[in-house]
Amino acid sequence: MKSIPYFFTLFLLAVGCEPKTMKEQPNMIQDSHSFSKPSEARVTHLHWVATIDFSSKTITATATWQIAAAGDAKEIIFDTKDLSIEKVLLDNDQVATYKLTDAVPTFGQALAVGIERDTKTVSIFYKTSPDAEALQWLSPQQTAGKKNPFLFTQSQAILARSWVPCQDSPSVRFTYDSEVTVPSNLLALMSASNPKTINHTGVYQFRMTQPIPSYLLALAVGEINYQDISSRSGVYAEPSIVDTAAWEFADLEKMISGAEELYGKYRWDQYDVIVLPPSFPFGGMENPRITFATPTILAGDRSLTSLIAHELAHSWSGNLVTNATWEDFWLNEGFTVYFEHRIMEKLYGKDYSEMLALLARQSLDETIEDLKTHDNYADTKLKLNLKGRNPDEGVTDIAYNKGYFFLRSIEEKHGREKFDRFIKDYFNENAFKAMDTEGFTAYLKNYYQTKYSISIEDNFLKAWIYTEGLPADCPQPVSTRFEKVNAFLQQWKASGKLDPQQTSTWSTHEWLHFLKNLPDSLARSQMEILDNFGHFTSSGNAEILTVWLTNAIRYDYTPADATLEHFLIHTGRRKFLNPLYQELIKTPEGKKRAKGIYRKARPNYHFVATNTFDKLLN
Numbered sequence: 001m002k003s004i005p006y007f008f009t010l011f012l013l014a015v016g017c018e019p020k021t022m023k024e025q026p027n028m029i030q031d032s033h034s035f036s037k038p039s040e041a042r043v044t045h046l047h048w049v050a051t052i053d054f055s056s057k058t059i060t061a062t063a064t065w066q067i068a069a070a071g072d073a074k075e076i077i078f079d080t081k082d083l084s085i086e087k088v089l090l091d092n093d094q095v096a097t098y099k100l101t102d103a104v105p106t107f108g109q110a111l112a113v114g115i116e117r118d119t120k121t122v123s124i125f126y127k128t129s130p131d132a133e134a135l136q137w138l139s140p141q142q143t144a145g146k147k148n149p150f151l152f153t154q155s156q157a158i159l160a161r162s163w164v165p166c167q168d169s170p171s172v173r174f175t176y177d178s179e180v181t182v183p184s185n186l187l188a189l190m191s192a193s194n195p196k197t198i199n200h201t202g203v204y205q206f207r208m209t210q211p212i213p214s215y216l217l218a219l220a221v222g223e224i225n226y227q228d229i230s231s232r233s234g235v236y237a238e239p240s241i242v243d244t245a246a247w248e249f250a251d252l253e254k255m256i257s258g259a260e261e262l263y264g265k266y267r268w269d270q271y272d273v274i275v276l277p278p279s280f281p282f283g284g285m286e287n288p289r290i291t292f293a294t295p296t297i298l299a300g301d302r303s304l305t306s307l308i309a310h311e312l313a314h315s316w317s318g319n320l321v322t323n324a325t326w327e328d329f330w331l332n333e334g335f336t337v338y339f340e341h342r343i344m345e346k347l348y349g350k351d352y353s354e355m356l357a358l359l360a361r362q363s364l365d366e367t368i369e370d371l372k373t374h375d376n377y378a379d380t381k382l383k384l385n386l387k388g389r390n391p392d393e394g395v396t397d398i399a400y401n402k403g404y405f406f407l408r409s410i411e412e413k414h415g416r417e418k419f420d421r422f423i424k425d426y427f428n429e430n431a432f433k434a435m436d437t438e439g440f441t442a443y444l445k446n447y448y449q450t451k452y453s454i455s456i457e458d459n460f461l462k463a464w465i466y467t468e469g470l471p472a473d474c475p476q477p478v479s480t481r482f483e484k485v486n487a488f489l490q491q492w493k494a495s496g497k498l499d500p501q502q503t504s505t506w507s508t509h510e511w512l513h514f515l516k517n518l519p520d521s522l523a524r525s526q527m528e529i530l531d532n533f534g535h536f537t538s539s540g541n542a543e544i545l546t547v548w549l550t551n552a553i554r555y556d557y558t559p560a561d562a563t564l565e566h567f568l569i570h571t572g573r574r575k576f577l578n579p580l581y582q583e584l585i586k587t588p589e590g591k592k593r594a595k596g597i598y599r600k601a602r603p604n605y606h607f608v609a610t611n612t613f614d615k616l617l618n
């Protein structure tokens with residue numbers, strides 16, 4: 001896969017030859033989470049020159065943007081947050097006039113730069129704040145190696161503006177190249193072409209030739225090694241972790257080719273995974289060419305790699321066809337969960353992927369119930385209303401799992417073969433474009449009508465997309481493997497018997513199903529019996545540990561106290577922190593304990609996590 005894909009040539013034509021026309025304008029949908037007005041003036045290419053300074057926790061940089069503007073455009077608007085702007089130049093040497101609006105919480109400041117009719121580039125000289133929300137600066141103590149500091153970014157949803165002045169809307173795409181200077185003993189990586197070995201000058205060059213939206217801008221700097229898995233995939237991690245990671249992700253190439261067989265060629269050349277230190281707030285982030293991943297997926301038995309299938313699937317859904325606004329977030333995530341399950345089915349069989357589907361259904365039902373009781377029932381619609389709100393509030397199971405079941409219901413209604421052909425064409429025809437919910441439904445209806453003479457009913461779409469809760473005919477996965485777990489649970493309840501022979505082949509998912517379906521109330525002695533049987537308190541598997549520790553809090557199982565505190569302090573992944581803190585604060589003593597632990601843990605968390613838990617625990 002070393003050849004240059006055809007769209008690259010097209011792209012050179014579009015950007016290289018006519019930077020100042022609006023002809024190539026993609027479908028521009030006004031995005032309420034960005035100050036920019038791309039329909040008047042937009043960016044097309046970024047040249048970023050930056051120096052990373054760990055001692056002051058700042059990046060000093062120049063962002064030179066090639067722009068395309070309408071003939072009468074007088075200004076171009078960028079999103080910024082907590083940046084100190086030193087100066088702005090037009091076409092490299094002409095001092096520009098600019099103004100920064102007052103800061104708005106969550107959204108930052110608009111930077112409006114005056115442009116002329118023939119302005120080709122805008123260069124912004126600036127410095128980031130030590131508190132820049134996208135950047136997490138780790139001390140050596142917070143890394144596995146304990147010798148060197150580490151930096152990583154998390155730009156999604158609207159945090160890119162805190163480290164690069166940009167048009168921070170998923171509907172605006174651009175290519176980029178960059179030169180980044182870091183301490184000479186560290187390696188730098190971006191969502192671009194990447195080095196495999198350290199360069200002792202500390203200066204790294206990057207190129208991203210496929211156009212991306214700003215939320216996919218990414219940078220990681222640290223003591224990092226690389227290990228190949230195939231000719232187009234591999235793993236980056238701290239030296240002490242890289243072998244473990246390469247073992248865990250041994251199926252990476254199989255996943256890429258499996259995905260290609262399903263929905264078309266992988267269009268980003270290289271696919272690598274970097275395993276970050278534990279404070280990374282998400283499971284994974286689908287930064288193009290290099291997925292950023294939490295070390296909590298290194299379970300030691302390859303049982304949590306569906307997360308990698310998920311991030312890989314984003315190379316099509318999300319990175320290639322991108323939600324136009326964060327209110328269409330389900331288009332990124334629902335499609336990706338669907339695709340992820342299909343990859344897992346292809347690699348490991350339907351009885352495996354149906355476990356994932358059933359877990360998704362259970363988690364979705366819980367989320368809907370939770371949003372209903374907390375007066376957020378409107379947020380159970382697939383199409384969200386996030387105006388004036390932090391788009392992070394849309395990151396719930398609804399986008400992921402309701403989106404998944406919506407797509408699965410189309411598959412089940414009209415057949416898999418038809419649906420697969422539809423998805424493949426949908427990705428191809430909309431590649432490197434933004435898509436909103438209305439554009440998607442129009443495409444879907446038209447496709448099924450034209451190709452299959454099938455009419456997709458408006459009522460069906462309305463029930464899934466614009467209505468709260470779940471339609472009555474939502475698909476209900478059936479998992480034979482989970483039915484065995486249910487029988488095992490029944491047997492325990494009836495006879496008190498726990499037979500290790502019956503659980504010897506269980507995967508993480510079966511254990512999770514077991515732990516999530518324990519009796520409604522457990523005595524301390526029963527918790528002890530369970531722990532002796534499954535060794536849950538000492539589990540190295542973060543998924544299992546989280547469900548177990550939630551039970552431990554609920555039933556006051558004190559032997560797990562130390563593990564709970566250690567886990568909360570040393571893990572930054574919000575998915576695990578949330579249920580544990582939520583369970584703790586249900587009682588006054590628990591809340592006191594949660595606050596005490598949070599005080600110690602907070603310095604280890606990324607902004608994305610502290611932003612959630614400051615509200616919960618203060």
Ligand SMILES: [Zn+2]
Pocket residue numbers: 310314332333336
């Ligand atoms: Zn995702």
